[in-house]
Amino acid sequence: MIRMFHVFKTFPNKIHALWDINLHVKKGEFVFLVGPTGAGKTTLLKLVYRGILPSKGQVIVDGVNLSRLKLSLVPYLRREIGIVFQDFKLLYDRNVFENVAFSLRVVGTKNIIIKQKVNEVLDIIGLYEKKNTYPHLLSGGEQQKLCIARAVVSRPLILLTDEPTGNLDPETSWEIMKLLFKINVWGTTVIVASHDKLMVDKAQKRVIRLVQGEVVSDARKGIYAKQ
16 A cells, blocks of 8 residues: 655755655554654655655555656545644634535535535544534544544545644543544554554554654564564
8 A cells, every 4th residue: 555665855954854764554554653753754654645755765655656646646646645634724713514524525525425424424433413513612632533534534545643642631542543443444544653652552553663764663563662
């Protein structure tokens, strides 16, 4: 599903964000990216959805070499990739239903299908009863659930999440993680960038550790603390 071959990323300020990255994430896998601040986790995620291009090397997503992908086709790639950012990026002038519906409306989905898909995902995520509520009235955990609902309403092939539990208490963090496990069961490939050592240890999933832009370990059902 996702392959990287000898990927380097150097920004104009000469910062080497990624150095000779080689990895393969299979369809339906659940993977944690861990490592200290500045290790390159967010940069790696941006490469997957073509937010940036590598300085060298190849990034291949669902069989497509992203460096060769025409700009006109990038929006179609991103329809297959759900993204949950560090900050919520919610539409605070729209209610829960409309926040989730927005991504479907912009691609011309019919209203009857929007209603069906949005209500279904809100029920799964646990926000159906709050579909008419505005984001500022939700708790932090509920806002994160809303972000996840928006990211997966179209059942993407890949879900990328950048520190999805960064500002949440341990109990709420685990609720969010269980939602991500559920989404993974659908067959969605899930990649989670995280600093949350306890949660990563508890999850017992594949762990790729980055340090100064390099992959220093890649452990199946890895333990964050031992890397």
